[in-house]
Amino acid sequence: MPSKKSNSNSSKGPKPLHICIVGGGSSGWMMATYVANHFKFDGRKLKMTLIESAEVPPTGVGEATIHTMRGYLEDAGISEEKFIKECQGTFKHGIEFVGWSDNTPSFFHPFEHPPVVFENHAALNFLKADRGEGAMARYDYWAGIQSRLARNGVSPRKKSDIPYHGIVPYGYHLDANAFAHFLKKIATQRGVNHIISHVDKVESSKGKIDRLHLRNGKQIEADIFVDCTGFAARLIKELGGEFISGAEQLLVDSAVTCQVDAKDIESRPFTTATARNAGWTFDIDLQTRGGRGYVYSSKYLSPDEAFKEFSDAYPGQLDESRARHFQLRIGRMDKAWKGNCCAIGLAAGFLEPMESTGLYFVEYTARLFVEVLKSLTDDNMEVHADWFSGIFSELFDEVSAFIEAHYKLSNRRDTQFWRDATSAPHSPRLAQLLSLWESRAPGQFDFTGRSFFEAESWQAILFGLGWRPQKSHRLASVDQKTALAHFRELKVHADRIATTNPQHADYLGL
Known part of the structure; x- marks a missing residue:
């Protein structure tokens, strides 16, 4: 005779899987949109909540992607025409490198296969x-x-x-904040529950997150928590996540960025990375404005000195009141998935913006996450978490070595930064x-x-x-x-x- 539990399952079906994403921005909404479009596994229902804090300001200036973003967007069921229109999208053939070597004044990294x-x-x-x-x-x-x-x-x-x-093949330049809002509309239309509140406390036991305590008085329980809290990595750290620094190999640890007006953009279908005294600057042209940034090492320049060099590189373009300064944390977590918490975006790891890898890692981990969901049960999360973490760590370290080569193989020795790098x-x-x-x-x-x-x-x-x-x-x-x-x-x-x-x-x- 079937047990009471099995009778309940047969009449109501499997319990809905509740996924709680903490943190909005591009990372959180990319994950929510992608999962919502793919969760059609064995008829199991999905409940998804995204908690976004109004206290965390947007950080986007202009963001560049690699060409794999096209596959993500198409696979997420998103119209390319609408994406380009709503996110100030422009096309990107690759990256033009200027001043990185005395042997070659500039060179190009394209997306095509030779x-x-x-x-x-x-x-x-x-x-x-x-x-x-x-x-x-x-x-x-x-x-x-x-x-x-x-x-x-x-x-x-x-x-x-x-x-x-x-x-x-081609990638895009996009307005990161507009991209997040664009995805938010799609994700909420697909049933994602959006809560605006700050997480005051993460409650955990036995290596798993039990619930979140929100400032609005609510408590959120879920089967899987996705940490999109940026460099703070609040959830994954709660479960003992340890950060592995990459600062010894990649010396840059700071950035200053600024939006520029339409008169200063050239509608270039590529990103420009120009070597500077203590790092490099980027140029990203959107449809009606541009993004400029200086990625540098604070060991060699103060923020004021960095902005001075940054401003000198773009005479008449930069308004200091619009400039934003950031500290960068180069490296990754020892495991991107611990217990019932998966970290993505900056919470999982960050390599400097050199090769536009920020959103690349997000789209890649979104695909991995969906692959886990296809075969996840109540008792096999640990083995899938280890598989997820292993692939992410291997990918991250491979890409880190690639970015490292940009510096190590340069023949520049004109400043202390370049001699050390x-x-x-x-x-x-x-x-x-x-x-x-x-x-x-x-x-x-x-x-x-x-x-x-x-x-x-x-x-x-x-x-x-x-x-x-x-x-x-x-x-x-x-x-x-x-x-x-x-x-x-x-x-x-x-x-x-x-x-x-x-x-x-x-x-x-x-």
Whole structure:
């Protein structure tokens, strides 16, 4: 005879899974929107609450993404046209690096995959021509057409292209605060319960969060808590989360940002990262305004000194009353999921904004989170939490090594910051890869396949900084004439696309 409990389950179905997200902003609403669009597992119902504190001010100036954001938005059931319109979105072909090396005044990190005939074909052609002729054209011109399109202001897509697709992969620049509000509307329409109140106390026992005590007098209990409380990481720390600092490898720890008016933007379909005395500045152009920032090390500059250098870099653009100063915490939690608490965004870890990884980690962990939910039961959360944490830590450390290489392989020595940044100890992962690549260029088998930043990205940065393999036996098999023909064909292809795709500003109606 069935038990009373089983009778209850059969008549009412499984108990709804309650997920409580603490913290709004882009991270919280990205998670809420994505999960709400995907929770259709075995007919189990979902209850989702997002608690947002009115005491935490918005921080967005302008945010850049990598091209994987297109997949997130499409998979979250969001209209690309509405997203671009409501979030001041512009397109991003990649990043232009200026002043990072004396060998190459500027270089470009695109999103496209280089043409491949043999493994690392574009890289080998470039290295062969470079070794034979010396000081050949910059590598991004060999790796494809995207950097040419970017510099010529060409849109990556036409109006007639299907949403989220273009002639080359592309990311976005967006207004982070507008993006959060845009997602909030979608998430609440999908049934997410939005509570505006501050969390005064996190109550926990036996390695799990029991309930949250809110300032409005309410208490919130849930099956899973998602920590989106930023650098404070209030929930994951309550369960013993320990922070692993990355400050030894990446020296920047501060930022000053400022919005600029429409008259100061150029509608560039790429982000610009310019090396400065104690770090680097970024340029992000939105539709009606821009975002500028200086990411630097407080060991070498005070906030006032940083703003002075920042202002000098953008004469007449920056209003000090609009500037915002931030302290950055570089590193990650030892585990991104502990007990019944999953940390995402800044609460899980942060790498400086160098390669636009902030929202990338959020979209990636949202996908991981949904994968966990598909097979989660009352008694297997621990094994799934360990799986989630392991993947996030591996991904974070892989990307950290990539960003580290931007500094370590520069030949700048003109300020104390650059002397210290280039001589700082290599992480074990970076040291391993550089040792491996003494005899060859980065290749596809060097990576796990989880990180976006694989062989093509490493080639773009390493070759752009002037790094070359010390020896490469494979170059002997590359024909010099074929290599140069490959280069010329890419230019013809880029010129042809420039005549069929609209200008970036024209596409957006600017």
